[in-house]
Amino acid sequence: MLDTLPLSRKQLRSVVQASARINLWHGAVRSGKTIASLLAWLLAVAEAPPSGLIIVVGRSLQTIERNVFEPLQDPALFGPVAAQVRHTRGATTAAVLGRTVHLIGAADARAEGRLRGLTASLAYVDELTLLPEAFFVQLLARLSVPGARALATTNPDSPRHWAKVGYLDRAHELDLRAWHFRLDDNPSLSPAYVAALAAEYVGLWRRRMIDGAWVVAEGAIYDMWDEQQHVVDELPAMRRYWVGCDYGTSNPFAALLLGLGNDDRLYVVGEWRHDARAAHRQLTDAQYSARLRAWLGEQGIVPEWTFVDPSAASFITQLWADGHPGVARANNDVLDGIRSTATALDSGLLRIHRSCAGLLGELPGYGWDAAASEKGEDRPLKRDDHSVDALRYAMHSTRHAWHHLLPRGGECGA
Structure with a gap:
């Protein structure tokens, strides 16, 4: 041997x-x-x-x-x-x-x-x-x-x-x-493979998975976030669309439309949110389903898949009953989903349209729970995380469709 x-x-x-x-x-x-x-x-x-x-x-x-x-x-x-x-x-x-x-x-x-x-x-x-x-x-x-x-x-x-x-x-x-x-x-391992693997891990995961360090999760989760780099005012033509939904009744409901552009980048094209507290009105599953479908219809978009918070069983059932195409339970592995999103942001693969106000408001403050870290756990703070959760659902559930677009040791495109 x-x-x-x-x-x-x-x-x-x-x-x-x-x-x-x-x-x-x-x-x-x-x-x-x-x-x-x-x-x-x-x-x-x-x-x-x-x-x-x-x-x-x-x-x-x-x-x-x-x-x-x-x-x-x-x-x-x-x-x-x-x-x-x-x-x-x-x-x-x-x-x-x-x-x-x-x-x-x-x-x-x-x-x-x-x-x-x-x-x-x-x-x-x-x-x-x-x-x-x-x-x-x-x-x-x-x-x-x-x-x-x-x-x-x-x-x-x-x-x-x-x-x-x-x-x-x-x-x-x-x-x-x-x-x-x-x-x-x-x-x-070949040098090319080492470079490719190193490009797939950022922040906390780079230190753990590439350097092999036992390090604590602390501070901002998406510490590579840069509004000047990641926010765009114009969008290219898209060839594929997906939706990620974070369900809420008293908490905000957030839906994000993720597109794959003809330039081989990912874009958060649009966002629809309903905050029951701000609006002083809770919506039913049927109303959420109707409004989500109306929002997509206004844009003339039929997404390939709509990935929904897997705990929202009643809403998923409502979407199926209403004939919404491609409904699926999102992959809700929190840490792997955060890593997928962080990798896409860090590499330059992911951009967000300026109209997505809820998401843009949540991303800079999305952080690790210090109390959980003290106990040896990696857990995000459960605060102002509705659009970022919808983003995680969409990104991680579609990773197989865009993983090959990640750069191998450098920025994605110009």
């Missing part, structure tokens, strides 16, 4: 030294930490005592299959050893080097119960920071066979995350070894 993989000195050193009770590979995305950890884990499986279970843990069975078993079964990575890794998609067990391996998804605190009563000799943990702390504590308690080990990988998170405070920062007190990886620690 060592002859098959092009490993850096840091990767090789981590494989050889992974003999502590807790072994942690952390750092930038695509920095080579996963391949090194998997190689160390295969060697650990070959040496594992016959007593005690061998466990692989991840946020879900699907992420375990994608992040662990797909690479392990790739002969281009692991050569002939890949043939000794057998797993059927959807199964909760696998065979690795002749040993039975148990797969456990741990999406929430209830998963802790799946470990009760187990005795384990070896565990591999994929994306440690995404797991509940109580689950990891219980997992370590189950590693009770003499010489038992846990091998874990993770991208960095908040410096107050439990994995950082409770384990990495206490490495000198624990039987723990850790290796930090930067993007340039992976010898198999």
Whole structure:
């Protein structure tokens, strides 16, 4: 295996030294930490005592299959050893080097119960920071066979995350070894790919995912926002349209029309908002549906898709009943949605028309919740966020349609 993989000195050193009770590979995305950890884990499986279970843990069975078993079964990575890794998609067990391996998804605190009563000799943990702390504590308690080990990988998170405070920062007190990886620690990446990946991460995510730093979310979320750069008075011809809707009854309702211009840029073309408090009048779902459709009709636009706050089930049902085309529940992954929007703004791909007053008023003040950051959580302040949420819905739900337009290491166009 060592002859098959092009490993850096840091990767090789981590494989050889992974003999502590807790072994942690952390750092930038695509920095080579996963391949090194998997190689160390295969060697650990070959040496594992016959007593005690061998466990692989991840946020879900699907992420375990994608992040662990797909690479392990790739002969281009692991050569002939890949043939000794057998797993059927959807199964909760696998065979690795002749040993039975148990797969456990741990999406929430209830998963802790799946470990009760187990005795384990070896565990591999994929994306440690995404797991509940109580689950990891219980997992370590189950590693009770003499010489038992846990091998874990993770991208960095908040410096107050439990994995950082409770384990990495206490490495000198624990039987723990850790290796930090930067993007340039992976010898198999081409310079062009490194430049492309670096262009896709900005702000907080650049420091975490490219530099591999455990940094706190603080200040403005869209700190790259520049009204002179991002606001336009004129629009080019558009070839595609989508709508993002943030539903509100007592809070403002916001709908944004996102267009893909013939110049290969994204534009927030227009905005429709209803603030029940300012107007002293709440609207029903049927009235919202009628006004949204009338607003689009005035512009002669039929969007390909209308992405709606997924919690607004009654409004989605109303749109379907009214025959509004292309209604879909928006992708509401908050942090990934913020990252998609930030990447488009930072790269120069996204512009906003000056008529979108609600959005332009919210963007500069959209910030991280300092109280949440103190607890190790990344969470936006829930204040003046209606149009920015509608923007996030539209941007992240259409990422597949515009991701290829991102520049590779530079500004988007002139």
